[in-house]
Amino acid sequence: MMNGGVPVGIFKKLGWYFKQEKKRYIIGVLALVATALVNLIPPRVIGILADLFDQGHLTGSAAWWWIGTLLTAGILQYLFRFAWRNMIWGGAAKLEKQLRSRLFWHFMQMDDTFFQRHRTGDLMAHATNDLNAVQNVAGAGILTFADSIITGGSTLIAMMIFVDWRLTLVAIIPLPLLAVAARRLGMKLHAAFSESQAAFSRLNDKTQESVSGIKVIKTFGQDKEDVADFNRIVDRTININKRVNRIDSLFDPVTSIIIGATYVIAIIYGGTLVNAGTITIGSLISFVAYVNALVWPMFAIGRLFNVIERGNASYDRVHELLQEKSEVVNKPHALTTLSHSNIDYALDSFTYPGSDKVTLQDIHFDLPEGHQLGIVGRVGAGKTTIIKLLLREFDHYDGVIKIGGRDIRDYTLEALHNAIGYVPQDNFLFSTDVRNNIRFSAYDKDQPAVEAAAKTSAIHDDILQFADQYDTLVGEKGVSLSGGQKQRLSIARAVITEPDILIMDDALSAVDAKTEEQILEGLQADRQDKTTIIVAQRLSSVMHADEILVVDDGRITERGTHDQLLADNGWYAEMWSEQQLTQSLERSDA
Template identity: 30%
Template structure:
């Protein structure tokens, strides 16, 4: 929590202004009971009306000053806290942007969303309260005790008895509540995960009639969060009645013993009234402190979770300094082995091949053979365990992430579109792409026809996740996005799977001329897609089972022949 609060240094003048304003407000609140005692003892009791008006008017000025200070203190404390929240969200987002896929797998997307939203909100709320209370509560507590003792020292023995009860109650609640606050955030993560999976997977859920089962899963996660939240609130609910009971019993005791003191002539009525006000201020200060003790532990849990993200060191560091300007488009794998964290066996073992400009290198293999894993290593989404990957003759670990990825036009297995227009999505590949460049890329990607049929053409809106276009249209827009970049290396990760055979054939024919000066790495399930490749790499359980042309592999490689026979008839093979 302290580490998070250090970020308030940027708002130090605002924080100092808040402290100054709170000091003025607190002193105003402490001064008012003394003025009230004066009105009663020197005005009401003796019937001096001018004195009542005089001191009453002064009280109004003091109260107005306190109110103005309070309003400005609230404004500036909110400004500092909201600014801190904005900075934390920006820092967390920027940090997450540096993560490799390994860190995403480790923390989880749902948890990262919760940490960026709910956790930072918790910190914001407690910072607002702290800025108000960290000065006010001590001043009111100490000032109230001093003023109360100055009015009647003997009567202050009542406070000495009640304060340990209040402090003990707060500490007990803190001890019981802290572990539950941690549990609340974990259960919130779980609920967020279930909701997110339900919303993103709604088509699959409905297709398999799993609505009932998913409702049960959501209800379970919801109930788990509800149960632990109820436990927390039961403990918190116990505190307020205890505080109020102690406060009211204290006031009763003061009136009782104060009445005896007035009877004996040891105290005046005004002083007793002022004394009650000061005791109420003392109790209120303790109440504010107890609220702080309740909120701070939960915010501390949230701050810890935020710091975990901010302190997480990416496995893949962006420390490269070299440039990759030579041998444009050359991609080389040299004895590359890769294992996922915690996996018993490598996902890829001793992979070696070279892909050259002007050639199409296809990768084919069964499900789980490591095709997508292989292409994910090239942009350094994951880092290799051993061996070397070279782009344009340079080890990618010696290049910056920006340098490596600027050479690549990547079309993922699952086409991802962003909210905005079609033009915005194509320009994602090249920010300053001209209209003619976008149209050319769309033409090659076989997307121009359906774009032209849309009402606003390239300015047509794409909804979240591309839900208003088909799977094939998504893939073609993702291909156009890569083409407009004109990179040295194209990576198509099973990017034609949603296309019909005619569109697939037309697209591959158009790509031949468009990518003649670049290296093309093509991952595919269909044999028809890879049959014309310059070289085909056959993967089997993370190993290279063979490299060659379609004809060569058909004659010499059993794994490839098995794949071909499963898709093509004997006439087509011949």
Template identity: 50%
Template sequence: MKVYKDLWWFFKKEKTGYLFGILMLVLVALMELIPPQVIGRVIDSISADTLTPRNLTVFLAVLVVAAILTYIFRYFWRVLIFGASNRLGKIMRERLFRKYAKMSPSFYQEMRTGDLMAHATNDIRAVQMTAGAGILAIADSLITGGAVLITMAVTISPKLTLIAMIPLPLMAVLTSYYGKLLNRGFKKAQAAFSALNDKTQESIAGIKVTKTFGYEKSDQDDFKTLSDDVVQKNLKVSKIDALFDPTIMLVIGASYFLSVFFGARMVYADEITIGQLVTFTTYLGMMVWPLLALGWFFNLVQRGSASYERINKIMNTKNDIKQDNYIQALPKGEIEFNIDRFNFPKDESDGIRDVNFKISEGATVGIVGRTGSGKSALIRLLLREFDTEHADDILYGGIPIRDYNIKTLRDRFGYVPQEHFLFSTTIRKNIAFSNPELDDSVIFEASTLSDIHKDILNFHDGYDTVVGERGVSLSGGQKQRISIARALIMEPEVLILDDSLSAVDAETEEKILNNMQKARKGRTNIITAHRMSAVKNADLIIVMDNGTVIERGTHDELMQVKGWYYDTYNAQALRDSLTHELDDMVEGDDRDE
């Protein structure tokens, strides 16, 4: 019952709907008491030979009126109670989605996508059922069951009613025990479903890789194992669930036996009439639903309770990025890094150490280094995907970035990540993601700057081409350039390209960088790269290794130092030269043929 206490905030909000819905259930219960009384009186009238056509017509009219009113009342309780539970589902989905949107990357590193999806679907549906069908079950069980028992005792025989109720305590004990088993089993079943959901999402997203490595059979076997686990755990839940109805029917059967046995003796003793006994057994038949509803209620409550606990665990998870920042003004000025030490959550090794440099407003800064040197870590810290230990580790305009409102801060950045993400919609909508109302001329200009405009025009549907999930129909270079266009269209104060030119050739890279240099004059650009050619024209180049800065300066200055940058630049230049010569040789052979 704890789940109803937890949902009390919603019941208070929807109290009018629930109260009127329960009132409709009371009226339905009262209407359902009428037919057995009519049947008993008709039987007694037949036994006494006093039934007339007029009396029969009155009885039939009463039954018709009761049926019509029952129909009307049932319609309204469904609208009121189930309507309220649907609104609960809507509220919880919106709250959960807002929670997802606010959480930091560390949250998504720990949580599986399939699990989060299961919370937003199956778990919310179970809670919604508890607030809808659960309320119906307990209210209808108590109202109808109570009304029937009172009517049996008052209008027929309190003694026979007590006799019929003897088996009921056994049912209460058993259904309570089943409920506890059901709660534990349902938690395990939901966890198994989450794992299957996560596997399905992962397999579909990585289908190209799976096919490339010929891993389909193993992937299918893994899926089958998880699917079998879901089936087994749900079968255990179903077996427990299946105990409710037989137990209740056994109790009802025992009540029937006691009622008929002792009721017949009371008829012989002239304590009740035969018509009253028929009415009593009819009422006893009406007790089947309230008792089944009681079992159903325990079932729903245990499922809803398990699901609400899972949802609450997510809702109570604290965001490790503080968002109650007080500075609403737009950041402006130079960006300064003064990081002594930073390591990612649950990672004991230093991710960043002794990083100190400034990015002047309007400057272009390149950050280079081998894989894992800390380039992207700096970008993620600047975007406040993670926070450093000290507030003044990163300053923007002389103010710690964590003092700015986080939305205001991020609005200053146009970010193109390493793992470019495109939505399952048209190219036009992907580029204009930040402002869908933009004119085509603005979209075309951004596409031209990122050197993707001509490619798009060659597609069958041009800018209306649907790219598929995550841009599955495009090449890596095309996805990168569309992502760059999406960032450029925002005209951000600071543009960040986090190794975002890795999938394009050197010629295209140079063209994009030249376009950006002209279009973004006076604005800040940060480029992380593995290819030195991407940053050679930068105002400042930062060379990182093992999470720290090992070299800094302009291209010419670093070439004079003859350190890591010098060696890497020359090695890449030699490789590019050999590649060009090889391409020229191949083209020459093709012409000779």
């Protein structure tokens, strides 16, 4: 039981933590040793009392003496158990805290490719179920491993010294069978639990996906189908866990059989020694009590393999995640500030990782500081990908993207992101109040600043109509707000920081034409000396831009001002006519 996928393996993997907290664990193990030594006293005292009673030598003073000894042993046991529980369980909690913080920080540092490879449910399973299993190794694992050795070893020594070495050797003959059984069952449990954890991840992911998409599921009338799919995953998970439980349930019966055999040997052979006068009846009673003290160490071995194999499988899963490296990292001595916000975008080509298809090709434009750029095109043309590269979601491409005359890869990610206000297509809001959603990246902003940002994004009047105004809770992902209100809150959140560069990726699609005009006028007034990029489907969002790029199939097919593009009579002019006609029809219907 000391190699492979058993105790030593996982303890070696966690060696960095035990080294870090060696003082805590040394004190805890010493307290376990003291507890084990004190536990030897009661069986010995009981045997002595039995012999005194049998021989008729038990006096009142002697009885009170030995009773006092038992009471003292009980108090010491309490104190020593408090010590090891505080040290060992406290160490386990500290490990869990460190791993949770480390894993969460790791998630924050990873790039877009990482989250494409791992589904949200899987990551949640790693951060909850797996870390709980690893924590148990540093708590219950250390306890059962050390206690089974210390208590078992000290009890066997006491049996030899205080009773009879021959009886001890004969009685422990069945014990090696327990080690063999525990090893074989432990190996099976490791494989089964790895499969169980993977099943839990799938179930967790399905639950997260269904809850997040509950509105879509109900709208399309897929309630029963989704429940059926969920039940199939649950049934599969339960069947896998049944296998784990079947293997796990074999530990206790095997231990009970072996302990039972030890009792039988102790009573039969011990009785023979009593009849022969080799040991006294009190010694036999003490021996049986010591055998009873061995029950916990023997059961602990079964529990140990359970905890260890679960923790080992979980640690491997978490460790594998932590070993993944982001492809977007800061260079040594990277710049921490941007001097200017002019953009020089010179991209030859870009292909998404794992794809063979070129997504962007020959994207070149210059955006002077204080100017506005519009990017339009069909759905899937590559507009958002242009923005992703500017935000450094990917670093591997042919070409160079500069801000302030320096390659964006020369800046730290923090410096770059602090200079950019970004309004994404998906307007994610946090389940807090309106005020804190707006000042999410600038909690030091006061109420006037929050209201100013809200006015710029044309959401202030809407907020005043809410029951609690700026204290109104928006619910998870802004569930209590309309699509247009979510977009405008997201815009307010971006502009409150007064970024050098503001990027709006289809951020006006859910607002009406009048509100769109208000927002654009507000931005133009507030950002006369700052750089703005607007990606849009609706061409009216970009008609006042200093330059407009039309993107199709990853290439720039048209470029110029609004008037120039209309004069070119290309896709932009055609789309402008269609959208103007649609708006006219909508106004006439109204």
